[in-house]
Amino acid sequence: MRYILSILITISFVSFSNAQVKEPVPASKILHQMQKLKNTTRVLYLAAHPDDENTRFIAYVENGKKFDAAYLSLTRGDGGQNVIGPELREGLGLIRTQELLAAREIDGGKQFFTRANDFGYSKNPDETFNKWGKDEVLSDVVWTIRNFQPDIIVTRFNKTPGITHGHHTASAILAHEAFNMSGDKNAFPEQLELTNTWQPKKIYWNTSSWFFRRNEDFDKSQYITENAGGFSPLLGISYTEMAALSRSRHKSQAFGTAGSRGDEIEYFEYWEGPENEKDLFAGVDHSWNNFKNGKAIQKAIEQLIRNFKLSNPEASIDQLFVVKNLIEKLDDSAIKKDKLKAIEQLILKCSGFYHLLYHDNPYASPGDEISIDLELVNRSNADIQLISTKILPTNEELSVSGDLDNNQVKLESFSVNIPNDFPYSNPYWLNDPSANGLYKVDNQKLIGKAENQAAIKAEVTLNINGNNLSFQTPLKYKSSDRINGEIIQPFYIIPPLSIEFAEEVSIFTTKNQEKEISIKIKALKDNVSGVLELKLPSAWTAETPQNDLTFENLVRNSTKDFKIKIKSGDKEGKFDLNAFVKIDGKSIDKSVQEIQYDHIPNQIIIRNAQQQLVLADVKIKGEKIGYIEGAGDAVDEALLAMGYQVDFIDIENISVDELKKYDAIIAGIRAYNVNASLQIHYGKMNEYMNSGGVYMVQYNTTYSLPDTDFWPYPLNLSRDRITVEEASLEFINPDHLSLNYPNEITSKDFEGWVQERGLYFPDNWNSNYVPILAGNDPGESTKRGALLIADYGKGKFVYTGLSFFRELPAGVPGAYRLLANLLANKSTP
Template sequence: MKRSSIILTLLLTFTLTSWCQAPKVWKSGNIYQAIEKLNFLGSVLYVAAHPDDENTRLISYYSNHVKARTAYLSLTRGDGGQNLIGPEIRELLGVIRTQELLSARRIDGGEQMFSRANDFGYSKNPEETLKIWDRDEVLSDVVWSIRKFKPDVIINRFEHNPTRTTHGHHTSSAILSYEAFDLSGRKDIYSDQLSKVEPHQPRRLFMNTGWWFYGSRDAFEKADKSDLLTLDIGTYYPILGKSNSEIAAESRSQHKCQGMGNTGSRGTSMEYIKLLKGDMPASGTNVFEGINTTWSRVEGGSHIGPMVEKIIENFSFTDPSASVPHLVKVYSEIQQLEDGYWKTVKSQDIKEIIQACMGLYMEATSNEHLYAPRSEISIRFEATNRSSVSSFINKITLEGTGFDTLLNVELSNNKPFILNKKTTIKESVNLTAPYWLTEEGTLGMYKVKDQKLIGDPESERSIKAHFNLNIDGVEIKYTQQVPYKYNSPEDGPVYRPLEITPELFVTTGDKVYIFNKGQSKDVEVKVKSAASDQSGKVYLPLPEGWTTQPEFHDFNIAQKGAEQSFTFQVTPPSSQSEIFVSPIVEANGKKYSQEMVSIDYDHIPYQSVLLEPKAKLVNIDININGRYIAYIQGAGDEIPTNLEQVGYQVEELSIDDITSETLSRYNAVVMGIRAYNIWDNLRFKQAEILDYVNKGGTLIIQYNTSRRLKTDQLGPYPFTLSRQRVTVEEAPVTILAPEHPVMSTPNKITGADFEGWVQERGLYFPNEWDEKYTPILASNDPGEDPLKGGLLVAPFGDGWYVYTGYSWFRELPAGVPGAYRIFANMLSLGNTVRP
């Protein structure tokens, strides 16, 4: 393939990456706006660090008002944050946040890009961030993204040289963008990229500033703004029936796992951007001033602009199909241009507009969601032309299979063309998996071997349908996703991604198994089939010192989608030991060792993730008292399952379940993370909860944030939540009260119990508290003062109250031995003698 063809294929793949959605509904206003956008050949790239860092007001403004091609480059996928809607953390949270960003872009009109940087958690300075990320590799990704997207203008969200403490990821995103601006146009920098992309030098680099960078609104009002561009982004779009701010709010509200619901506003709304590099636009408002954004920037394309302008002038909102003959002529003229960036972008845009004007409904759907390579697949093709425009289907091809059929079928007005076919999926198709998770990366970087994939928001699906049409005498090819489609009695048509998977999956029943003092425990292993008539053996390989009975199980699964469970009795060594184990299936002359994890939320497409089926087995010395535990979930975590691993009987309660009588049945009550941020009605139960403590119960409240706190009385005595945190997981921990029961009974806690922690020590520690609380631990990041508010304990009446900001929701699921021992001591407080 020629180099120019590789570049254009790469660009087309990037523009088409939005899979498994119901067909887009185009209204006349959307079509008109898209035609207007045909005549603007300019692009903006917005750069920041995480999902939710982006300013959706500016993205919507440039996409919908200026009509520029607009994208957001988020250096990470937000893997290291918290999840307010479910238990997913780390890589699975990154999958959710990726899809939330894509949902946001579908609303505000932008596109989405990423680097390989892994969000490893909060970082207090860019030096740490850039060391963990691998500075040069992430910089190369930013350069790659610029060369791939070819922005005229780049806008950074954050300062590259901040004068105040901020998130290290934020500053790093600005530093790398600042450097990449000058490097992306040089042929001698990352020259290995140049077989796939061309050097590109943007014209201007800005920073999206505002009062928060000045410390207060008053300080910003008084500041010299002569070097700022001022934009009124509150514009109203009559053809859409929404203001820019309302669109932006709807877009931002897609960040549901971060609680970013936003109420739209109307009226004037100002944004400010500061020039960092390039020439200052004289107008003070137009970032594209002096940049040719007309068709004349494309060689031989000057005549296309007037053709599009005439279509705009004559557009009929009641009959968009009247524009199709003229749009087809424009499409033909674009195809006569030399191959290049804008030819590829605008060819795809005008194809979608032609389809929308015709009301041309095309889809290819499957009646199942799960397939293995070499299996038979049934596809229903539909094409319905809801206009009088002359059109024919000449050919349909199903990529990833052997199906290819020549046709000569006229698509008459409002007469559906339906074709049902069975074919076989090729053995060579790629399995369905997020491309950045197919190989093990590092703490700071995902591993992606294929350079062409870097920047893409998600993996391209293997099964696609290609419709070759003749529209008004011109050949036009359309590519459609192939989802699984079914009818729900409640929701009507539902679309779900079509998954190509191994024939067999295998997983363990739990991700962590805690063994106490060398005692044996059953480990459950599940085998699931993605094809019928599968038989073989399943093993649980263990290292020396660990044993299992039996050595293997035979399985025979007749039906596709069925699952069988098996039990291995595992015995650990007598000494403390931690291992990771991955079950293996042998069948069909092959070995299988992958599990499929499903993520199902209403606001994003159904996600299936193939991962190594890794479980952690930990043999520890742990004692427990008070086995009956009530757990009230907050944002969602897996701690109840983890506690059951060490012998507790845990019952999850709803807020409505909380009564004095109910709570009295339990030795301890545990509040899940952010419970007091999530549940409005929890404040009405707080008196009963504290009364439970007063009468002898033990209450453990895990971290909450001061923002959106539902009560002003978290504890029996006052304390103040802060944003203080310890981000370094290896940070030294000092035991301030070694003889306190929470550090001594029933497990004697030592420095060894703070080894092997993951991601962080804790977050949102209290920074002020009543003297009746005993601070138990102190820890701090390098160069900072010790923070003593991470674990506060106070007797209250006959019971115990505990507030803790340490990250048990990460440490227990990660199988950290010391975390279990300390948590057991907290739960045991009601069964100990007070100091």
């Protein structure tokens, strides 16, 4: 796989990534956050995917109304496409999770998820619930409501099937059912051992003209409205400008948005609750009046705000402790927990308090002893003493204490032993194999959380002006770069090495075939030695002697490459090849994937070191394939595994004569959407086909596609798709060469497909195209545009929306066989 390894520091009005230095907090923002303490109203926004949320509304609720807002995304977006890199599936889900967290850093909301997996496009909620398991995801929504305790729930979508994505409709159905169940002690009673029932007051649908076929069908007069277009003098930004910055964090979906100013009316349809007034927040007491000692709390907060001095924030510390002490006397609730956390942060901000726990490497392994540093700086005249510091989760007490005088750096270094059984820092929802529609998470307390807690933290206890305050600071990786300056990233616990197969899948085309596979050992610490061992499927053998698989004293980030000869068995199918290394008696069988982009913190995924072996009768014709990059896929790797030579083509600078050396050329997914050079120089491909070449174009979308006829004969792209991967496909032209040469394609070749059959099929085309396949999702009309082939001069043109980019990495044998046929030239054998 190819991964982007760049780090770029970007400063905006607010910090949005842990890759940056700590965000400066001006006094005006401290005052803004103090004003939020007055309000107890909470709003939960609910939809299906990352980027479904209305960032205008969340920014307005958090910063205009100064209420607490949260977004519950049912999925992590792992079934979508990625326009910034090659990561799909779990990797893309991790990127989109972090993009949501970066968005919430800007607009101020909280972020939650369910266990639901984004299994791809779904046309109706019934299909969605069949994949997810309705009760399981409904349980997660109820759990989130009970723990966040919102007064109002707002959905992005309505409950009418057929208007939009099935996941979208399902999210609205689940929201409404959970609204009525979260306060019922008989609904998911097992949760009540860990939380309490909670009944929100009202639920609304946040609608817009987008949901109506014609703009004139959108009758604004029947809806409740809120103007989300205000401006915050304290923050120096409008809520719509803030929303654009927030939405622009969704870079993997190409959702960059220009800021806007002025009024922005949001519309809401009332669904249920005790009040149906012409005010979204009617019937909700925003103050502390309904809490024990509520009047005293309200009065103390008002005094805090009234006496705050922009030029001297530290003068408010004592009053913050007054408010804190009053709130601590309340019964446990989400409001109590979150307000105490906000006050803790305000006390530290008012004192200009800086804290950073850091290590000089980004990761360590179980059993390591590491040296870490703790930097503390009191940047005020507040009387602050360091009372104690404890490492979590080992509870190791550190012998550091003393006065923290104004602007005097206290820097302490100490060693920490990481226990041998310390867990790896893998995203918690990826620890166990998951079903198609639902991630497996056994720990109920983890459900809903956006990400793991930091692997290692320090609990610091201070005495500030005579009052104790404890807070946690996570262990980070700190480095300095001559271009970007100080860089702060997450710190991870990972294996001492990573075992990396060169390809996800190895294709064997005959029984007892011998083939060389490549495995790389990457050391993730110094002095790594061992022997690589393989666990092969039955009847498969490794021909490479074991003594050729040793490695010694690898230093951090160095690698050792192995070429291993594997002989296939005699039974066709898909099999697993597992690799492991024994170090100090412990078996290491993991691969570590690093994901690095400039707009999110660095991420890792730890998987089993495994390659899929596929034995299938795949014949190929031709040798050299040219590949024109699109939005990112792994089809090129599959071609290499099939035995082709693959070169990436710079379409702008390559000549037609140079193109002619390739037996076939493939355009990656959405190539015409994202590859500006191909949009200009597409005519070269017509000349290439005319001289006898085979050109295959994978799916493009109508969105952002220039209004140009790129194809050799006219065809019209649509949003037609077949989302049920088991849907039967009819062979329209069973005698067509593409279904018979060099492989005879049968219905068996469409077994075992994942996520979908295909997407964005053409729905109208010139008579020169021959449609090959027809199919449909249940209850829908037949789609005939999944695979179109046309002769062009001496060559041929193939346009297909079949999801090869998903099927090939999944090791689907039939996808390899069909692809080989499409790349064969049009001459008969």
